[in-house]
Amino acid sequence: MMAAAQTGHGVPPPSLSAGVVGSFAYFTVKDRLPTILTKVIDTIHRNKNKFFEEFGEEGVLAEKKTISFLSKLRNELQTDKVVLPLSDGFGDADSWNQYLQRQQRLQGDHESVSWFKSPWLYMECYMYRRIQEALWFNPPISDFDVFNEGKTQSFFESQQAVMALCTHLEGINKNVEQLSQNELAEHFNKLLRVSLWGNKCDLSISAGRENSQKASPLDSLSSLQPFILVDDANMVWSTLLSAQKPGPSGTTTPGRVDIVLDNAGFELVTDLVLADFLVSSGLACEIHFHGKCSPWFVSDVTAQDFQWTIQQSVRANHKWMSKCGNQWQTYLKEGVWSYHDHPFWTLPNEFCDMAADAPELYATLQRADLVLFKGDLNYRKLTGDREWDHTVGFGTALQGFRPAPLCSLRTLKANIQVGLQPGQGERLSSQEQDWMTSGKYGVIQFYSPHSEH
Template sequence: MIRSTVPKIRKKFKITELYFYLCINLSSAHSYCLIFVLYRSFAYFTVKDRLPQILTKVIDTVHRYKHKFLEEYGEEGIDGEKRALAYFSKLRNEMQTDKPIIPIIDDLPDTHIWNEYLQYQKSLLGDGEQPSWFRSPWLYVECYLYRRIHEGMTLSPPISTYDVFMEAKNDGYLQSENAVIALCTHLQEFKTNIADTSEAGCKEAFSKLLQVSLWGNKCDLSISGGQDNSQKFSILNSLESFKSNILVDNTESVWQILSQKKNSSRRVDIVLDNAGFELITDFVLADILLSLKLATEVHFHAKCIPWYVSDTTKRDIDWTIKQLLSTNNRWMSKCGEIWKENLKKGRWVYHEHLFWTLPHEFCSMAQTAPDLYSELQKSDLVLFKGDLNYRKLTGDRKWDFTVPFTQALTTFHPAPLCSVRTLKSDVQVGLKPGAGEQLAVSETDWMISGKYGIIQFDASV
């Protein structure tokens, strides 16, 4: 059963041909606007321009792979390609003409959950109104698009298992190879002298690689519309100049919670975001956690289907390690060997769960995915990477900037947690009074540009 935390109080406005709804939370001292697709908002731009652009690239990718499908599957592969192209062309038309949101029909394990959620969205509207692409919550619409893309491939056998974003993700990694070399070299050279490193030196090394993981989150293909957004240079040389762009930096709290039990068993979970360079930064962070004995095991949570263009799947993890192992660079191949062994020996543990590719806010996890919530409760620290995870942590509401992070999490407190994210959507909490307003005066796009970041911690359990 999906429970709503949003009251059914709405004001309806018409602007040209578009509608939006303002939802007021009367139970809070701070009113908030549920991010429906607001005219001239970043959400509006996303649905009007960025999502059709991504879908157009999907169509182009499937068409360009026509000969590969023919080679692998014969004429059945061509038939599958035609079905997929017809499906995606229809989907693009639905989106661009603000058609009603329709049920998922592919009969996968999560199909009924999506369709129940559609009924829930209908219950929030007035009699006779239907959720549509421009009259539904932004978070829902975005997630729904990627689920429909997956449905389009599922209904197009024998090419159903093809990852339409694979080429873009692989290219993103390859274009970032110089930055990968620099990072792997830094990690392995530090580890050769780790036994002689002071406590202060260890703390500095951890802080530096946590910041690298933060700025690695800038490499997001869903924000760039699938265009190249790779890391061309070493982030390590820029960390000092980037420090002033970290709006909330709770690194000290993260260090304290990990270092206080340094000689006992400790588990850290990382809910992954993007493949490519960001995945390398997350692997490097996981490596240093084990090497500094801040954790005895690291658990990775990835997506079970292709998602938001560049989100990490099991295929991406396997492919990345294979690329590292096949290189002739000493330190890259060394990282590949160690990380492959970590997965084999259980020092690193891989998880996937369909909840990560549902539209639900995380505060509903205990009810909709109690097994996953229980799994996270075993952790000493959960790191949530990226913007989408932050939106789901905070319910994607337009909170007042000064609202405490713990309040925005509402009922989601499975374990101490930390959001590591560059800002690419208009939601942010936990800022000092006036900080957000001051930034808005000098940089109107400060919340969506990826220039600013947070390392935001909450210890509530």
């Protein structure tokens, strides 16, 4: 059974009443979000000359108006103002405003839906959407990515780790056809863990501070193994094998893997390397990547980030990194890889809402044989960002979201974790008060609609 919903976490189901904000959510709203907003304002101001060079006085005026809008937003946040409907008229505005009305019904009062007294996940998402509103209201700087500097810096500061990873992939791929199934499984396990720990590099958690990967991630896999609290890697491997369909003359056709991305920079490279291995090893015949429609949670991947990362790899002055980049471009040109975005990924909704609110996206995921969800935000949306008892099953916490076999690769940075063994959460809490938020621990957590576990 589910524990009482944590106050300030998620939209409670009809059987639960909405509570007031708890201490953790209140602290985070008051401290981290204003810091991020202040950095956004500073970034826009520092680019004033760039806007002038590109757009003349019109660019400077847009910069001033955007900063004024964001300064008012920061004041709304810090003084617990009532949440305002979106008024920009963009395609997702109606969905956001309907969500606000839903909150007002749940909390029973228009005034109670405010920054400090509303679900924490909703308020985080709402802030990022209002940042986009500020830009969209002010052409010609509407397309400016306020988080781009941090994302590119993270990528370049992780170059040694990226080169080591690409070199490792080349070593696998040159002999991949001779590898036994056990050897393939061993390589898969390593690269899955690299993708997991790549999720440590999250700029929204560090409020935009430098958080790159310096050393080769492969060197630390053994020492990090004890910090994986749930390790369902074998189930993920079995799912990939069972997805292979018989073809003519005794051949098999591999299945499709979808990857719901999280952070740009080093983490995205770990996802690309894993996807490359899945294709080159014959474990998958196509990979569908899912990213954000607009800059989100500081470092989340957009289409621009995705293309830019591959282009930078192509241009790298490193033989194997450049070779990887060229191979990734070829995969995209041939349709083996594809990138998609959808407005649902940047709505505040839990994923159990997807079948009703974004049926075409849900149907897309249903065509996958395996869906990998990267990172903490996706985990929070998978589980409704509620304070479940730690021993509640992952499948239960998904609340009916079951498009396909799925796996969460997540380092813990929020106060939620399900699927633990009895006593495991209590032991961790007695040893480390911040075990759910420090990013020290991770999970490889699997669920299949075909079999509860």
